[in-house]
Amino acid sequence: MKIKLLATSDVHGYVSPYSYSDRKLCMQGLARLSYHIASLRDKHTLLIDNGDSLQGSSLNYYHNLYEKDLMQPMAKALNYLNYDYYNLGNHDFNYGPDMLHQYMRDVNATCLTGNAFEYGQPLGKEYVIHRFNDSYSIALIGVVTQHIPVWESTENIKNNTFENAFDYVKRTVEKIRKEERVNGICVVYHGGHERHMETDEPTELLTNENLGWKMCHEIEGIDVLICGHQHRSYALFCNGVATLQPFENAKEMGVIEWDLDTQEKTVKLIKADADIDQDLLKLIDEEEQRAQHWLDQPLGRLKEGNLLIQDPTEARIHKHPLISFINQVQLYYATEAQLSSQALFNESVGFNQEITMRDLVSTYVFSNTMKALRMSGKTLKEYLEKTAEYFDAEDGKVVVSRSFYDPKPLHFNYEMVSGLDYTIKASNPIGSRIVEMSYQGKPVKETDSFVMVMSSYRSGGGGEFDMVKDCEVVQDIQKDMVDALAEYILAHPILEVNHTENIKVIV
């Protein structure tokens, strides 16, 4: 028997193919995968979503904020497309347990997530045996990266525990091989590969956030591994295991063709380039229209000029006034902090002179809250040394270090601190690039003490900023950054930006 597995991952609320920043038509969204699904599907096909559905697009954002009692648009879309199984991703925990439970109730597909527990009970199935007929079946195991507590606010996951995904899969595969008779095992993992598939070299710090490579190499009996979480795009064999990761926002779908008799498999990705399924768009149209209307409401006005990003690299080398402005807003909420740290995200658009919600959601593209941490001058220096890794020197010029765009863009990991003067010398070795650092005109000493506000993602050590994750939390500001920005702008209808050129980046 020949079966097919169709897989999406990290869809992040993208049903519609239109960009929320500029309304342009893009190659993304479930509505542009729908006809691909229909043409590939037969009675031996399973359609699987691998998590990170609830957070992301403006449609989701609007829904989660204002219409959370209605059915989640992503649940409507998954049901319309008749998904068979779904997994949970780390971002599905961003809006707390009520939202997650409502989503899980609304989605008709079966939840696979076995290594995420609530009050000790798994949120999904331990594993599933999917029977195609009396003779043919496969086992499905769903897992999510156990790193969720690194990023998630404690309030949202206070009743949850997460088992190491590798340990869970190893144990469960062994159990299935002992107790069940199946034609194969498919692992659906909201996590990715931590090493290069050809050279076996690490592609990131090996923190156990992603364990796909290890699963392929150290667990006997996995036939297929569907990955996600990293927002990467690949389809290949890793140590004989058919594995893939479809790109974010439903830009791609993974297709695995699997002959259960010969165990031959093919693995590929297809692009979201089909005609738009208008019936699917109609299903979410009312909510989409309300979200679009809300996006265009002006909130306030900049006194002078705009804060649009023309050249993102320039905007990082010479801290852009947009970053000064976001730092100013963070310091407004973090009343105990002297310093504020902020990154310019990949593809952030910036603000027009008349600022709308559309400007905010296309600039602050993550769902973060803020934390103000107490740290020593020594820790602050380590923090700046970490962020200074973003640059390199080449032919007498400052350039972006390769690891920040290959294998995937990580520009959001370059932090710019306001409230402090410092100089980064890009040609110095990593770890000794901060050549000047002063606060209110005085050089910073290791024993000095500061309070710095930053995103909840960063304060948890995200992006390998391990030096801050154990710092004392002085203020935990449980406000989504887009809300924080909107509230600040509404309270200050004519906005002045306190911009200083406090960061020098030199060769």
Ligand SMILES: [Mn+2]
């Ligand atoms: Mn994701």
